[in-house]
Amino acid sequence: MSTYGTWLAFGAFPLIAVRVLDSSAFAVSLLEAAGLAVAAVLAVPLGPWVAYRPKLPVMVATDLVRFAALASVAAAYALGVLSYGQLLVVAVVCGTAGITFTAASGAYLKSLVRGDRLLAANGRFEATSWAATAAGPPLGGALVGLLGPVVTITADAVSHLLSALAVRRIRVGDTAAPRVPAGSSRAADLGVGWLFVRRDPVLWRLFLNSVLVGGLIMATAPLLAVLLLGEYRWRPGSTGWSSASPRSAACSAHD
Numbered sequence: 001m002s003t004y005g006t007w008l009a010f011g012a013f014p015l016i017a018v019r020v021l022d023s024s025a026f027a028v029s030l031l032e033a034a035g036l037a038v039a040a041v042l043a044v045p046l047g048p049w050v051a052y053r054p055k056l057p058v059m060v061a062t063d064l065v066r067f068a069a070l071a072s073v074a075a076a077y078a079l080g081v082l083s084y085g086q087l088l089v090v091a092v093v094c095g096t097a098g099i100t101f102t103a104a105s106g107a108y109l110k111s112l113v114r115g116d117r118l119l120a121a122n123g124r125f126e127a128t129s130w131a132a133t134a135a136g137p138p139l140g141g142a143l144v145g146l147l148g149p150v151v152t153i154t155a156d157a158v159s160h161l162l163s164a165l166a167v168r169r170i171r172v173g174d175t176a177a178p179r180v181p182a183g184s185s186r187a188a189d190l191g192v193g194w195l196f197v198r199r200d201p202v203l204w205r206l207f208l209n210s211v212l213v214g215g216l217i218m219a220t221a222p223l224l225a226v227l228l229l230g231e232y233r234w235r236p237g238s239t240g241w242s243s244a245s246p247r248s249a250a251c252s253a254h255d
Contacts, residue, residue, distance in 0.1 A: 001159045002160050003128055003129060003132045004136060005158070005159020006098075006159070007133055007136025007137060008132075008155055009070075009155065010136055012144070013031055014028050014031065016073075016082070016149050016150065017031055017087060020077070021082070021084050021087075023084055031084070031087055034091070034092070035088065036095050038095070039099060040099065042092070043099035043100060043103075046100050046103070047193065050100060050103050050104050051107070055107055056108065056170060058101070059101055060164045060167055062097040062098070062104070063164035063167065065093065065097045067158075069090045069093045070156050070160070072090065073090055073153050111172060111174065112172050
């Protein structure tokens with residue numbers, strides 16, 4: 001639910017920044033880049049923090065945090081007090097919570113599924129992600145065209161609330177790493193994790209691939225939104241289809 005909600009609202013912040021707040025190209029780019037960059041920096045120390053805690057409460061809490069942050073955007077818009085600064089803060093909060101949720105859910109999955117079925121379980125998650133990536137933006141664009149620019153933000157907020165309620169109903173035992181041994185530190189554990197990735201040639205190449213591909217895609221996304229919505233005056237539904245088309249092709253190639 002939360003995956004589809006997130007991709008349904010893909011591009012909603014640039015859309016609101018351009019159409020509602022009349023933000024410049026630099027401001028829209030800053031909104032996308034700063035939100036993800038600050039979230040990534042904040043998420044680094046959260047890795048060890050997540051490791052030593054039960055994963056289920058972390059997943060529920062981060063879902064509720066994202067629900068509250070996104071709901072505040074819809075409420076501020078309805079009251080006529082929405083600002084660029086609020087969008088920026090919400091982008092950082094949701095990005096940080098999303099990274100933390102992903103880290104916790106990946107670890108929790110191992111306690112839910114036996115080793116011989118873990119590959120199939122991860123494959124189903126990937127299938128969900130790719131389907132949402134292809135279908136979410138055009139559906140979100142169509143909803144914006146029919147009901148207004150904040151409807152997808154509201155749908156995304158509700159999806160995180162439903163996700164929290166669903167995750168909370170899981171009854172399988174939780175998992176947490178042992179407490180930090182005396183004389184050790186979480187900062188040292190974080191360094192060990194980075195060294196492990198760096199010394200494994202396969203993991204290191206996969207890491208670099210993710211950084212390069214994701215970075216190049218996100219580098220053009222805010223500028224494309226400014227160009228299509230601002231100068232060319234495209235409708236929101238059209239921008240949604242333009243975002244989905246290359247992702248659909250990538251999905252087919254991936255399959």
